[in-house]
Structures are given as C-alpha cells and as structure tokens.
Amino acid sequence: MALNRARTQGDFAGGVFLDSETLDRLKTSSDGARFAAAWLTGLSGQAEGMRQGLVVLAGAGSKFEPLAVWPEGAKPERAMMNAVENALRSSRTIMLTLSADEGEGVAIASPISVGGQLRGAVAVTVAPQEESKLRLVLDQLQWSSGWLETLIRRRRLSDSDGLVTVIELLATSLHHNRFQEAATAAATELAGALNCERVAIGFLRGRHARLRALSHSASFGKRTNLVRAIEAAMDEAMDQQATIVVPEPDEAPERVVRSHHALMRTQEISSVCTVPLAEGRRVIGALLLERSEPFDAATVQLCEHAAALLGPTLDVRRREDRWLPAKIWESMGNSVTALIGPRHAVLKLSTLVLAGVVTFFWFATGTYRVTADAVVEGRVQRSISAPVAGYVAETATRAGDIVREGEIIAMLDMTDLRLEKLKWSSERAKQQREYSQALARKERSRARILDAQIEQGNAQIALLDQQIERMRILAPFDGIVVSGDLSQALGAPVERGDVLFQIAPLDGYRVMLKVNERDIGDLATGQTGHLALSSMPDRRFDLEVNRITPISTAEEGLNYFMVEAEVGDAASRDLRPGMEGVGKIEIAEHRLIWIWTRKIVLWARMFYWSWAP
Numbered sequence: 001m002a003l004n005r006a007r008t009q010g011d012f013a014g015g016v017f018l019d020s021e022t023l024d025r026l027k028t029s030s031d032g033a034r035f036a037a038a039w040l041t042g043l044s045g046q047a048e049g050m051r052q053g054l055v056v057l058a059g060a061g062s063k064f065e066p067l068a069v070w071p072e073g074a075k076p077e078r079a080m081m082n083a084v085e086n087a088l089r090s091s092r093t094i095m096l097t098l099s100a101d102e103g104e105g106v107a108i109a110s111p112i113s114v115g116g117q118l119r120g121a122v123a124v125t126v127a128p129q130e131e132s133k134l135r136l137v138l139d140q141l142q143w144s145s146g147w148l149e150t151l152i153r154r155r156r157l158s159d160s161d162g163l164v165t166v167i168e169l170l171a172t173s174l175h176h177n178r179f180q181e182a183a184t185a186a187a188t189e190l191a192g193a194l195n196c197e198r199v200a201i202g203f204l205r206g207r208h209a210r211l212r213a214l215s216h217s218a219s220f221g222k223r224t225n226l227v228r229a230i231e232a233a234m235d236e237a238m239d240q241q242a243t244i245v246v247p248e249p250d251e252a253p254e255r256v257v258r259s260h261h262a263l264m265r266t267q268e269i270s271s272v273c274t275v276p277l278a279e280g281r282r283v284i285g286a287l288l289l290e291r292s293e294p295f296d297a298a299t300v301q302l303c304e305h306a307a308a309l310l311g312p313t314l315d316v317r318r319r320e321d322r323w324l325p326a327k328i329w330e331s332m333g334n335s336v337t338a339l340i341g342p343r344h345a346v347l348k349l350s351t352l353v354l355a356g357v358v359t360f361f362w363f364a365t366g367t368y369r370v371t372a373d374a375v376v377e378g379r380v381q382r383s384i385s386a387p388v389a390g391y392v393a394e395t396a397t398r399a400g401d402i403v404r405e406g407e408i409i410a411m412l413d414m415t416d417l418r419l420e421k422l423k424w425s426s427e428r429a430k431q432q433r434e435y436s437q438a439l440a441r442k443e444r445s446r447a448r449i450l451d452a453q454i455e456q457g458n459a460q461i462a463l464l465d466q467q468i469e470r471m472r473i474l475a476p477f478d479g480i481v482v483s484g485d486l487s488q489a490l491g492a493p494v495e496r497g498d499v500l501f502q503i504a505p506l507d508g509y510r511v512m513l514k515v516n517e518r519d520i521g522d523l524a525t526g527q528t529g530h531l532a533l534s535s536m537p538d539r540r541f542d543l544e545v546n547r548i549t550p551i552s553t554a555e556e557g558l559n560y561f562m563v564e565a566e567v568g569d570a571a572s573r574d575l576r577p578g579m580e581g582v583g584k585i586e587i588a589e590h591r592l593i594w595i596w597t598r599k600i601v602l603w604a605r606m607f608y609w610s611w612a613p
Helices: 002-009 020-028 032-046 078-090 131-156 163-173 179-193 225-240 258-267 297-320 324-340 345-363 415-440 444-470 569-574 592-611
Strands: 010-013 016-019 050-058 064-070 094-098 105-114 117-126 198-205 208-214 244-246 271-279 282-291 365-378 382-385 390-395 408-412 472-474 479-483 499-505 509-516 528-533 541-555 558-567 580-591
Touching: 032 050, 032 064, 032 131, 050 078, 050 131, 064 117, 078 094, 078 105, 078 117, 105 131, 117 131, 179 198, 179 208, 179 282, 179 297, 198 225, 198 297, 208 225, 208 282, 225 244, 225 258, 225 271, 225 282, 244 258, 258 271, 271 297, 282 297, 324 345, 345 580, 345 592, 365 499, 365 528, 365 558, 365 592, 408 499, 415 444, 444 472, 509 541, 509 580, 528 558, 541 580, 558 580, 580 592
Parallel strands: none
Antiparallel strands: 010 016, 050 064, 050 117, 094 105, 105 117, 198 208, 198 282, 244 271, 271 282, 365 509, 365 580, 382 499, 390 408, 408 472, 479 499, 509 558, 528 541, 528 580, 541 558
C-alpha cells in the first residue's frame, strides 16, 4: 500500500521515490547547491535511519569541494568526511563502521563518474541497523546519484554559445596517445558536434598542406581526387591566412575560393568552411568542414575557436610521433632559420661565442706537460751505523741539523773498551818482562813464544784503540742530517750495524717524481721541466729527467713509476731533503683542446675496450 501510494503521489527518480514537491524543485532548480540540497532532502525521506548527508563535486581547478549538506547548516561528521576522501582516492564505494566515540553507525560514500572521469562523491551516515537494510540504503544512494550526474552534465553544457561543449568533446577525443588516433577522433567528434558530413585535418609539409585525418575514416588513399581537392582547398586558406566560407556570407571580404568551388563541384556538397591552424603567428595546417546547411556566423566562430584549440595540441602530438631522424632534421632546420632570419639576438650572440670558443680551441696550442707529485732527496745519502755493540753516551745532533766534515755528532760509551785495553796493556807489560828474563837466561824457545804473545797484545791494543776512536761518530762530509735522533735514547743499547743517522750533502740533490702509468709512455731521459715546492710555491726550479725506473708501485688503486730528475746546482742551496711539491715535465706542443680532454679520451678508450665485444 505504501509503495503504491508513493507511485501515485510522486515519481521514481533513479531508484528513489520522491514526493511531488521535491521532484518539482529538482526539475526547476538552476543553482547546483539548491539542486544538491533538494536531492539530499529527498534521499533523507527514503533512506531509513539517515543522520547526515553530503554531496562533494569538482569545482574550479578540479578541486573537490562540498556542495550541499543535510540537515542544512550541519557540520559534517569526521567519519563521513573520511569515507568521502577514501572513495575519491580509490574511486570505489566505501563503507566505514563508526565507533562509540563517533556516535555508532555506518558511514557510506559512493563516487560519481561522468564520461569515465571522477567528478565527485556522495556520502551518508546512518544509525546501526541490519545488513539487509544497510544494503538497501547503499543501493538507494547509488541509484539516486543519477540525478547528480544530470546536474554535472547540465553544468558542463550551460555555456550559451556551445563553445564549452565542443572543447570538452575535443579534449575527450585527445586522450589518445598517438597522433593519428587523436586527429581522427577529434575530426569525428567535431563532425558530430557541428552536424558536418565530413571534417578533415591537414598539416603543412614543405609549402603545401597534407591531409592527415578524416572524420569517420581510419585510413584514406593519399592519391585520390578527394584528397587532392581537400589539400588544394586547405592551401587556398593557408595562403590567404584567413577563414574561407563557401557560399560566402553577406558583407564578407573578397577571397580566392576557386579550390573550394572545385571541391564542392567534385563532391556535390553545398557548404564548406576552412579555418587555418596556427601556432602563434605561424600557420601550421588547416581544418576543413563540409555540411549540407550553410555555416552561420556563430558556427564559423565556433570552428575558429575549435581550430585555435586543435592546432597547437595536435601539432605537439604530430611532432612527438615522428621518427628521431625527422625530429633532428627539423630541429636543425629551425636552428638555421633562427640564425639566418630576423630576431633571436641571444641565439645569434651565443652561436658567435660558441664559434669563437671552438675556433680558439682548434687553433690555440700549448705545451703538453706531465704532472706528478715530487719529493726532494739527497743525491748521495750516507748511513752512519754503530761500529760495535754498546750504549749511547752522548749526542749533539738530530734530524735537520747541518753538520761539518769531522764534527762529532754522537758518542758511544767507551768504558768497556778502555778496561779491555788496560787489561791487554798489563798483560803486554808482564810478557815483556818475561821476555827480557828469557833472553837473559838464553831460553830462546821461550823468548820466541813470549815475543809472539807480545805481538798479539800489541795488535789487540791497536784494535781497541781503533774501536775507541770509532766510538766518536763523526760527520763524513758537510751535509744535513736527514734522519736520526738519539737525544731521547741516551744510555740505550745499540747493536753493531744499527743505523744511527742518515746524512745527505748540501750541494747535491735529486727529485723523485711519482708518475702515473698512464703518462709514463710520454717521458724520456733528457726532457726538462719545472718544480714547485710546497714550502716555496712562488719559485720554480729547473728539472731534467735522467732516469726512468722500470718498476711500478701500487698506491690508492693506481700504478706509479718513479722517475729521477736533477735540479740545477744553483738552486741546490735552498733545497732540503724531504721537501715535497709538484713537478711538470714538458713533452711537446699540442692543441689546447687535446691537452684538456686527453685524460677523458684515454678513459673512454679503455672503457670501450673493456666492454666492447
């Protein structure tokens, strides 16, 4: 009975029975907010236990905004807003169970799509109830959203001159990724929107238009009479850079329309409109429309608006769909045109600067040098060792001190040697007395034995005197102590042969260059260069390569060869062993670009060699 009464008193709106008053408000409302509010009011009378309702639609900039809420003026519940957000994010119906803190119940949200695009969502919160009743509320919510889809479509078609309709239809057809598909879809959509029998799109190739798309046709012959006639009409409009309509409207400017009349005679059509496609000030193609009824001023204006949208958009797709060589060739042509033609002062200036740089690098030459880390060493380096085992008694020199030839630089303890010498001296005196007694007694055999023992004692004493003398460690020549410091080792034992000091002369140095194996092939003995030291960066010392060692050493993942070079004697007075710096050996004259890119080129060659099949 209730169902029959609802049928007689109202109407069935998308799955929801609405009373006559609500239905009249929906049909007569022109404001979207009032429309959505009336829809929520009608839904609340049908959805059992509905506490709140919300309609969210896409506004300016495709931003989703609340359009209406029921009851009017109520603040939407947080759970309902969460359901709407999840429905918009996932594009599917969301049902959330509310906790006791949120008032208990269920929040239901359903997305609204028009033409495959997400346009909004509707949501309600209902009191706790059985699953079957919740399913009924969900079905009512989804069925009745058809009224909101009608609202969205009406808002899209509300522009009085129909321009929005054409633009959106064209934009929908341009969802295709490939140019041919997009152009054909655009021509077909435009033919349907303007009631045309045929719409053709052509683009400029060289000096003439080439047909690229026909409405309702995926392919067409490139040599047919129709194609040639259409291309001739497009050329006529592009040459005059003006819209051509045949038959000509009253008070229209005079145009050359010979090709258009030929097309109309050939195809037996009554009206043609051709609009040039432009990108900025440059004509790139033409849009040709054919239909049985004449083109009025409003329709021509609509065609020009559509051409203004289609031209740049389709041209981008066309250029993106070309082969890479074609893109490169066009880019080169555009660059040459910009360089030769007017304007583009920045491009011309940049090209001149680049040409100057290239010319400079091609003709400018410089000296190619091999750069390497360098360290100064003594040409002769003498090691001072302990003559015998003993203890350090005294030292007056440490590393870095300058010493003179014969100067005592250290002394070892002589106590043991002196005691040993005293022992042998006493023994020798005793043997000499016995030798005299043997001679007096004429004991020749014993005298000869004692004489031999006396000679042995003399030799031992002479040895001890020599060892005592050597306990005073003397500088062998004028030089600098390179290493050795016994000032902190007084009384420490030393073994025979232990190196105590290293001394280098003051007037003879060599420079050891650590050359990368990449550059070692460029070096040869006799080459010259310069040395800069860290302690004297403002001075340059002359170098001459005199020896290249054939043995490499690995360091930090690279191989190095040690190259020995000499410095001039005049500069030796300022050098000290251990000084470090950078040496550069001059090789030959080369172009600067070759010098600066040599390392990169060598690396690229090795990389290619290691990976090439």
